[in-house]
Amino acid sequence: MTHLEFTLAILLLLGTPGPTNTLMALGGYSRGWPRALPLIGGELGGYLVVVVPVATLASPFFEAYPQAALWAKLLAGVWLLYLGYRLWTSERKDGGAAEVSLRQIFVTTILNPKALIIALVIMPHGAPLAVLPWLGLFAVLVLLAANGWILFGALMRQTSRLEVKPVVIHRTAAACLLLFSMVLAGSSIQSLA
Numbered sequence: 001m002t003h004l005e006f007t008l009a010i011l012l013l014l015g016t017p018g019p020t021n022t023l024m025a026l027g028g029y030s031r032g033w034p035r036a037l038p039l040i041g042g043e044l045g046g047y048l049v050v051v052v053p054v055a056t057l058a059s060p061f062f063e064a065y066p067q068a069a070l071w072a073k074l075l076a077g078v079w080l081l082y083l084g085y086r087l088w089t090s091e092r093k094d095g096g097a098a099e100v101s102l103r104q105i106f107v108t109t110i111l112n113p114k115a116l117i118i119a120l121v122i123m124p125h126g127a128p129l130a131v132l133p134w135l136g137l138f139a140v141l142v143l144l145a146a147n148g149w150i151l152f153g154a155l156m157r158q159t160s161r162l163e164v165k166p167v168v169i170h171r172t173a174a175a176c177l178l179l180f181s182m183v184l185a186g187s188s189i190q191s192l193a
Contacts, residue, residue: 046109
């Protein structure tokens, strides 16, 4: 795989709406762009916690035991169901948007199936030093994509023509997370059956 192919594949995957991106946009909406930037550390850290060990050590394990990846998807579905429920039922007295935490971003990214797709399919496998340049490029691409999702959320809040109440944003984000949860859990349960 060339650097260009790698870059395009990663950007396509990170640009696709998903659970982490939903939370990043919600973070941009609730905090604004500059205050939401620290959330990027949670996303990058979450991806690296999965990608580094799988790309350097565990890819033979997942190839030998495909059921392990299915169980990881099922666990991710349960986490997203929990986050969706929390967002749906969050009521704030001041009417502001709920804060997305660094921990929520980190855990959601670890459980995000995109992390395994990147680790098993896109990221080159090998010794840590051989993978290091690819990890550096990956980190830059995560920074770019995460900034885009945060900026999208921040712009939604500042658009005067689009007057959306925070509860609508919470419920929309919750519905997206619940949908992702059902898709992940459904495909995992079907594969395990």
